[in-house]
Amino acid sequence: KIDTSRAEAVPGVVRVFTAKDVPGRRNIGMIISDWDAYIAEGEITRYIGDVLAMVVAETNQIAREAAALVDVEYEVLEAVTDPFEALKDEIKVHEGGNLLKETKIAYGEDIDKVLADSAYVVGDTFETQLVEHAFLELENSVACYEDGRLTVYSQGQGIYEDRHQIADLLGLEPADLNVKLVPAGGAFGGKEDLSVQGHAALGAFILKCPVKVKLNRSESLRMHPKRHPMVMEYKMGCDESGKFTGLYARIVGDTGAYASVGGPVLERAATHAGGAYYFPNVDVNSKAVYTNNLVCGAMRGFGVNQVTFAIEGLIDELCEKAGFDRWEIRYKNALD
Structure with missing residues (x-):
């Protein structure tokens, strides 16, 4: 329940707007229109940035003081803040489920066989945090x-x-x-x-x-949307000379409560999962997942920063394990 009567009674307040005042479609979004400009009475808020009401007043101070007088009664529901828990769809952020987009990239031979036949194999899980602009x-x-x-x-x-x-x-x-x-x-x-x-x-x-x-x-x-936090499970192999043989990656990105450009960001993460290097055999999967966290969208690098951190870190681990020179192995495997 949203009660605006106390706010409307403040001298200097011109009008208090809520969802019922929107003459068109309340759902906005650049690619997917799933972001409610206003949450109406009886609906479910999805994150702490949702808008319930807007006070227009003669001054900024009056507007802010009146906004604090808008009374809201909530039924508190359990939130889902872990993207891996969100993938179980036990708590749905949106009716259609919590998987916003999945991107699969696979070519070459079976990645398990490729890695099993490789001279050296390393694997690790990398995690990056949400970043504010x-x-x-x-x-x-x-x-x-x-x-x-x-x-x-x-x-x-x-x-x-x-x-x-x-x-x-x-x-x-x-x-x-x-x-x-x-x-x-x-x-x-x-x-x-x-x-x-x-x-x-x-x-x-x-x-x-x-x-x-x-x-x-x-x-x-x-x-406003932030940079996506991602969890990236990586494996890669190389032959005796240091030539890369295969790449396996599983990437999960927390896109928050609304789509923004989360789908394309995780798609870009998948396409750049191998960094600036040639892998003849690839098995990559990335998922953009809805949660009740802050919305994530565009930020410089657009998903590439996170996977670059992962692949470069894993190459360093490979060098440490097999004794390769860190510069030479990158030069040897760089894309033309």
Whole structure:
């Protein structure tokens, strides 16, 4: 239950918006529209960055003080925060299940036989953590009417994708909406997804006056997608001379509560699992998994950083085990 009456009674509050005020489709997303712009009464929140209400007021201070007066009654449900537990689908983050995308890449001979016949074999499990972009310039958007047309000033990384999603949110045709890019400072992938732009647009569309929505650091940390934490199980082999014979990799990435670009990120991790090296035999599987954790999406490297850490670490282990020179073995196996 969401009760906005105390917030609405605060002097200076113009309006409190909730899911019922969205005239179009509440589900947004760049590739998969699974991200609720607002969670309605009776629905399930999926992570701590979900939006329940927005207060528009005459000043930022009034808006924030009134927002603290929005009363919410929750039925507390068990969360799933481990991607391996999430794959069991005992607690479903989305009705269709917790596997967002699986990518399989296999060529050459049977990888078990290849490794069994290799002169040297090493294996290890590598884990990387969630990483925050930490851009200095926080999310901020202004929406207003200019020459009779709703105009959104966006700090996002893709104004045409912003326009498409905002149009869906408001039930408009994209041609009825203008989105202008403003200098946004740092982003590094963290501002690809729609955030404040949609809320500012909704406020201006309903109220027919300029509306500005700006996150503070705490809100930004909760809301925008991060770099995927991954668990990567790797095995590789080589012959007596140090030529690589085969690669086995199983990669699980925690994409959090919504898809963002998690599918393509884990796909990219799979395609780059072997780094800059030639492997004649490959068996790679990667999975992007929904959990109730913070959403993960684009960040510089787009899934390649994590698997590079894994493959380079494993090559060093191979050198330590077999006595190869770390530079020479990389030069010998580098892609043309």
